[in-house]
Amino acid sequence: AQRGGGYLVVLSWDGRDEQPWGVRTPTELKRQLLEALPRLRRLDDVELDAFLRRAPMKESYVACSDYCDEDARAVLLGDAAHAAYSMLWQGCTTAFEDAAELNAQLGLCASDDDLAGALRRYSQLRQPEGKAMSDLNLL
Numbered sequence: 001a002q003r004g005g006g007y008l009v010v011l012s013w014d015g016r017d018e019q020p021w022g023v024r025t026p027t028e029l030k031r032q033l034l035e036a037l038p039r040l041r042r043l044d045d046v047e048l049d050a051f052l053r054r055a056p057m058k059e060s061y062v063a064c065s066d067y068c069d070e071d072a073r074a075v076l077l078g079d080a081a082h083a084a085y086s087m088l089w090q091g092c093t094t095a096f097e098d099a100a101e102l103n104a105q106l107g108l109c110a111s112d113d114d115l116a117g118a119l120r121r122y123s124q125l126r127q128p129e130g131k132a133m134s135d136l137n138l139l
Helices: 026-036 045-053 091-107 112-136
Strands: none
Touching (some): 026 045
């Protein structure tokens, strides 16, 4: 996508190597990027070097089997229940979906005594979706 007259490029690699695609120098990185994205025209060697010197970001993966504790006194939602790699851009979406389902289940409570049941129903309903989303990260 073009932004402010330039391009925003997101690089991702499997992480087995500390550098993207095994590239070690700004010249190699420039060659790889221009090969993959021929529309790029200006690549600053200083910025490429700075990029190569940065430590790779570590992503996390979380998939909980239950979204509430055994006594149903605490509940997890969003990334606390099912963190995903940021490249999928789904963290906020699934957190909102979790919150909506939790709200729906709490709305079905006939009394405060049914709170534990609501939390367990929320967990049972959302856990398969959260696990599926987290499993997509492994592809």
